[in-house]
Amino acid sequence: MDSILFYLFALVMIAFGFGVVMNRNPVTSAMCLVGCFLGVAALFIMLDAFFIGVVQIAVYAGAVIVLFVFILMLLDIAGEKRREFPIHAIAIGLIVAVIVGGQIAMVAGSLDDVGGKFPPIDKAAAVEARVERGNNPDSTINTILTDPKKPSYPDVHIIGEALFTRYPLHLQIVAVLLTVGAVGVVVLSKKRLE
Amino acid sequence: MDLFTFLSSSVMVLVVFTIVLTLVPISVYLERRVSAVIQDRLGPNRVGLPLTLFGAKKDFHLFGLFQPAADGIKLFLKEDHTPAHVNKFYFILAPALVMVPALLSAAVIPFGSTMDMPFFEGRQVQLAVANVDIGPLLIFAIASLTVYGIVIAGWASNSRYPFLGGVRSSAQMISYEICLGLSIIPVLLYFGDLNLGRIADQQSRDGWLLLPIAFGGDGPVVDWRTLLLLPTLLIAFIIFTVSLFAETNRAPFDLPECETELVSGYHTEYSSMKFALFFMGEYAAMVVGSALIVTLFFGGWALPFGLDNLIRDPATGAFPWWASLMHMGVFLTKVIGFIVFFIWVRWTVPRFRYDQLMKLGWVVFFELALANILLAAILIAIFG
Numbered sequence: 001m002d003s004i005l006f007y008l009f010a011l012v013m014i015a016f017g018f019g020v021v022m023n024r025n026p027v028t029s030a031m032c033l034v035g036c037f038l039g040v041a042a043l044f045i046m047l048d049a050f051f052i053g054v055v056q057i058a059v060y061a062g063a064v065i066v067l068f069v070f071i072l073m074l075l076d077i078a079g080e081k082r083r084e085f086p087i088h089a090i091a092i093g094l095i096v097a098v099i100v101g102g103q104i105a106m107v108a109g110s111l112d113d114v115g116g117k118f119p120p121i122d123k124a125a126a127v128e129a130r131v132e133r134g135n136n137p138d139s140t141i142n143t144i145l146t147d148p149k150k151p152s153y154p155d156v157h158i159i160g161e162a163l164f165t166r167y168p169l170h171l172q173i174v175a176v177l178l179t180v181g182a183v184g185v186v187v188l189s190k191k192r193l194e
Numbered sequence: 195m196d197l198f199t200f201l202s203s204s205v206m207v208l209v210v211f212t213i214v215l216t217l218v219p220i221s222v223y224l225e226r227r228v229s230a231v232i233q234d235r236l237g238p239n240r241v242g243l244p245l246t247l248f249g250a251k252k253d254f255h256l257f258g259l260f261q262p263a264a265d266g267i268k269l270f271l272k273e274d275h276t277p278a279h280v281n282k283f284y285f286i287l288a289p290a291l292v293m294v295p296a297l298l299s300a301a302v303i304p305f306g307s308t309m310d311m312p313f314f315e316g317r318q319v320q321l322a323v324a325n326v327d328i329g330p331l332l333i334f335a336i337a338s339l340t341v342y343g344i345v346i347a348g349w350a351s352n353s354r355y356p357f358l359g360g361v362r363s364s365a366q367m368i369s370y371e372i373c374l375g376l377s378i379i380p381v382l383l384y385f386g387d388l389n390l391g392r393i394a395d396q397q398s399r400d401g402w403l404l405l406p407i408a409f410g411g412d413g414p415v416v417d418w419r420t421l422l423l424l425p426t427l428l429i430a431f432i433i434f435t436v437s438l439f440a441e442t443n444r445a446p447f448d449l450p451e452c453e454t455e456l457v458s459g460y461h462t463e464y465s466s467m468k469f470a471l472f473f474m475g476e477y478a479a480m481v482v483g484s485a486l487i488v489t490l491f492f493g494g495w496a497l498p499f500g501l502d503n504l505i506r507d508p509a510t511g512a513f514p515w516w517a518s519l520m521h522m523g524v525f526l527t528k529v530i531g532f533i534v535f536f537i538w539v540r541w542t543v544p545r546f547r548y549d550q551l552m553k554l555g556w557v558v559f560f561e562l563a564l565a566n567i568l569l570a571a572i573l574i575a576i577f578g
Contacts, residue, residue: 055340
């Protein structure tokens, strides 16, 4: 069942990915990108990474691409004309594709064969590893992890704990960076008005 | 996944679709009757069982409860006109893009308690299609996709008024999504959980979030910690509810389809069932929004004052099947109550101006929600 769903969503992703590149109407390309992101989100959710999957939808599909579509519609960009590609561009593209494909094949070949099925997460080992890494042994996440009533992995708790206890400075630097970006945009747009 | 889980999930999917798709015509009917009451009219009160067709003396009018069915038949039989100047593919796709997210997001809402199955000994079923650990986030993520339907409808119609409606709508929805997300953080901090099923369950034990009184063994028990947090939770409730009005394009924030300025906004060029899908999508979003408010703030399926503790199976925390069915009824009653509230506000409050709407979102609610999070976090850190 899981592998059927995996191939389904992977196929959806690849098909929409092709759509992004092949379509000459920019709005259609952007909508294909949304479909591609939905496929990625579905794969994340299949890996029990619910939070990342949902954030993928909320941030990329729900906010970033909406702005893309918005701008494409406001500017009313015409469809791109078909171009003749020079032979060296095609050759370089092929070489890059072969290298990347070869790397993926190498990484995939080095993985152990688990018979098409991944074993369930060993929760006791996860708690041990968390304590070893310097996390609080009495943390509520440890109790959630070993609680048999909660079958799923508490990914929201774990991401929150990591962000706010281990990497608070990094988080704040990113926040300041985003604020600087937003203020910069306002300043630039004001300058043009004068 | 064994056969039992598969079957119970399939039945639950059917039940949720039925509930949402039944509540849509009911809310259309309520909209017409409540607006009539407010405007001192009668409203549609004739369409019922046409018993005279079968030889009876009088029709049975049922207070006009069959009016939505008549509306539906009317919309089906209208000419489905596609103007020549539109982008056909997106013109047809857009109504579906509005309707589908509204139905999908209903999947995570717990519409009843954990039920002890009557014919399968020892089996318990949580009455929700997907009892995931990220309920509210999933609803926000899927609801954020609704904006595509409206933007695409405005753009594909290839005419002025729909385009302006689409632009307005996307700006409004993106702005209010932020308030919507920020406003419930105090609530989530209080519960310490994102699973809507467990949030509802906890409220059935301790009383509703905004009515935190539970009757224990001897007399009412009030948790003073909850009482201390009540002001912040109340602010969260107000911001969340008002933002939901903006997010579902309901009056007084229905500027994307403001008829005095934009004919009827993004669906000006639509007719027949394509128009009806926009209409139904708006009401379905309202139904799901009401269900989310009820689940977060008013106990979901729970009875008030922790009365459920009397019928709960103390060992498993599950309920007998009759209690679960009663909880479904309680949940639907609360949701319909909120739908009436939505309708009441629509026919009472005049429409905002667009700059007032943006100012309310970005200058008032955004800051208020941030301050509210800080206050709630401090209170929980000190007294929690």
